[in-house]
Amino acid sequence: METKDLTPTFIAKKPCGCVVFAMVDEPNPSPQYRNELAKEIANCIKQGLTIEKVTVDYIRNLKTMGCTCDKVKKIQPKDSSQSVMELKV
Numbered sequence: 001m002e003t004k005d006l007t008p009t010f011i012a013k014k015p016c017g018c019v020v021f022a023m024v025d026e027p028n029p030s031p032q033y034r035n036e037l038a039k040e041i042a043n044c045i046k047q048g049l050t051i052e053k054v055t056v057d058y059i060r061n062l063k064t065m066g067c068t069c070d071k072v073k074k075i076q077p078k079d080s081s082q083s084v085m086e087l088k089v
Ligand SMILES: [Zn+2]
Pocket: 014, 016, 017, 018, 066, 067, 068, 069, 070
């Protein structure tokens, strides 16, 4: 049995569509949490991320969190011995 948690949650998406940030919008946040949330969201916007409001349930159903697109670029082989990774059709 699955319980749906519909607590509002802020997520930040990169232009590629990957969710790289999630923070629950607590119904009764402490001033400290409220500050933290505002700071994080401002930070995400500064990085050019898109803020969306979803639910905790949505986050739970995400298969992956974080962007692998950047990593793929970084992993690109520096020496030709690793070119095996390239797909040969
Ligand atoms: Zn991505």
